[in-house]
Amino acid sequence: MRIDIVTIFPEFFDVLDISLLGKARQAGIIDLGVHNLRDATTDRHRTVDDTPYGGGAGMVMKPEPWGEILDGILASDSEPDAVEGDGPLVIFPSPAGDVFTQAMARELSNEEHLVFGCGRYEGIDQRVFDHTATRARVRLVSLGDYVLNGGEVAVMAMIEAIGRLIPGVVGNPHSLVEESHEDGLLEAPSYTKPASWRGLEVPPILLSGNHGAIAAWRREQQLERTRRVRPDLLQP
Ligand SMILES: Nc1cc(-c2ccc3cc[nH]c3c2)n[nH]1
Numbered sequence: 001m002r003i004d005i006v007t008i009f010p011e012f013f014d015v016l017d018i019s020l021l022g023k024a025r026q027a028g029i030i031d032l033g034v035h036n037l038r039d040a041t042t043d044r045h046r047t048v049d050d051t052p053y054g055g056g057a058g059m060v061m062k063p064e065p066w067g068e069i070l071d072g073i074l075a076s077d078s079e080p081d082a083v084e085g086d087g088p089l090v091i092f093p094s095p096a097g098d099v100f101t102q103a104m105a106r107e108l109s110n111e112e113h114l115v116f117g118c119g120r121y122e123g124i125d126q127r128v129f130d131h132t133a134t135r136a137r138v139r140l141v142s143l144g145d146y147v148l149n150g151g152e153v154a155v156m157a158m159i160e161a162i163g164r165l166i167p168g169v170v171g172n173p174h175s176l177v178e179e180s181h182e183d184g185l186l187e188a189p190s191y192t193k194p195a196s197w198r199g200l201e202v203p204p205i206l207l208s209g210n211h212g213a214i215a216a217w218r219r220e221q222q223l224e225r226t227r228r229v230r231p232d233l234l235q236p
Pocket residue numbers: 093094095118119120121122123141142143144145146147148149150151154
């Protein structure tokens with residue numbers, strides 16, 4: 001998978017050099033490009049924002065730098081040897097977007113080329129979304145019903161959730177199955193040695209060696225925890 005990120009804070013994504021995603025990049029499983037939006041400006045002050053038409057507080061991100069930088073990123077997909085597919089998907093984090101879920105992460109992990117546009121200030125000129133949609137698939141995605149200062153944190157979370165689902169990134173793919181939200185339920189509680197700790201015991205069933213009974217107990221724990229914490233996940 002090719003991932004491109006557009007941001008005014010490129011250093012924010014230095015962390016993608018380490019851990020699992022760093023290893024995936026070294027292995028060539030993920031190819032990452034981080035682009036500084038200011039490199040697409042033409043004025044001495046490298047201006048990326050301006051006052052909003054119609055008035056209002058704050059500043060809006062200008063369309064020109066976005067158009068320039070996306071020209072360069074999206075052009076690479078029109079090269080003759082570009083792998084067949086649906087072309088790049090351009091994702092803009094936004095409080096007004098579809099809420100990001102594990103199902104969406106799994107869907108997006110099958111994409112060949114993801115482009116993430118990180119807004120700042122009060123957001124990006126609407127024409128950037130409209131024009132980009134004439135030459136690529138565009139999705140606005142929300143991380144949840146709370147307001148961030150920009151798209152970078154949301155993009156980092158999405159890249160982690162998507163990247164770990166790409167074959168070869170996580171060492172033991174079986175570990176991806178027994179996780180919260182993977183089967184629509186929250187995961188069962190986990191325990192490891194010692195069997196007794198500060199007067200707290202590991203549930204005896206987990207020490208029984210009866211794998212069928214253990215699986216049934218874990219399933220019941222998942223259902224009980226989901227009913228208690230996230231009953232919305234059980235709605236049809
Ligand atoms: N789920 C969620 C996304 C955002 C978000 C995304 C982009 C920008 C740009 C400026 N402020 C932003 C906030 N907040 N909350």
